[in-house]
Amino acid sequence: MDLARLVRGRRMTRRFRPDTVVPDDIVLDLLDLAGRAPSAGFSQGWEYVVLRAPHERELFWAAATPPAAAATGDDWLAGVRAAPVLVLAYADEPAYRARYAEPDKARPGADPSDQDWPVPYWLTDTAMGVMLLLLGAREAGLDALFFGVPGSQHGAVSKALGVPDGLALVGVIALGHEEQRVGGSARTRPRRTVEQFTHWGAFGAPRA
Template sequence: MEFQDVVRHRRMVRRFTEEPVPEEAIDRLLRNAVRAPSAGFTQGWSFLVLTEPEDRERFWAATTPAGPQRTMSTWLAGMRTAPVLIVVLCSKQAYLDRYAEPDKPWKVRDEAHWPVPYWHVDAGMASLLVLQTAVDEGLGACFFGIGADEVPAFRAEFTVPDEWTHTGVIAVGHAADGGAKGSPARRRRRPLDEVVHRGTW
């Protein structure tokens, strides 16, 4: 698929068919993810891939809020049909260590050096490559988060080491027709002249 077609066709898919995702497609998603840029070539990301039904059920059991403020039943019913879940994680410590190495400017491993948490920025870039690769593979995908109250249960269920923090989760599968359109169905895309400032604000 041409790159501009990938960009135009990328959307968040929230319901999937029962058709399985080939293992080679999953491998390509991950191989492209690690081609993302990263500060200092730190590559401080990791990916927890859940393809077995029992593992996906463990994920949803750990991360579904007990009492949501607004109903999530429709969203969950669709998202739980995804045959692949990829949890994207990052390591702040990897960046602090990398930028204390001889070729970098800081000898003190201090988060204050970082006005922006590039560990999450880089994990987000890797996530976008997964989303775009999914389109190129003829698949649908959706990036979503884990609620703050559910993070401890997720970490315990999957024995995530303390160093690693999740940035988000990507559901992947074959898009089902008639799935929820989400916010883009209710909100317009902002035109360039509202968001682009040339020379000054």
């Protein structure tokens, strides 16, 4: 599939079939794609936790689900819980700070502990890896969903999975096959056109 068709055909799946298997070799191929994302200073500050076995996934859902949602039940949650593979994407901020304290990156005379990061590129770079993984899933014939974990549950998830301190959970990719098409915001909100979000020469200026 060519890139343009791949990008335009990608969408999020919110209800997965519970009876499907995603082979490990496909997961490894997708993670290899994610590992080829660009990164500041070639820091490559990302880590991925793959959950395949039912008890692994249940451990995640138990830690990730706020008590109120667990008590009342949630249709979205039920659909996504059926996904046979979950991939958690973590960003490693300390890896970037350590990389930019090295001689070829450090600013002359600057204190390595006083680094200015107006954009947290450990999050940006990890997110680019996630996008590559999502596109790869589409090409491999898989359905996928990228979703976030409530902020209140980040610590519980990391603790349950033995994730070291200093790593930030960017989000989770669910992989599998769609059971039923469920509409999301893309069905109720129009896609912005290129003309609406492109500015030529200055913000708000049209193409001459």
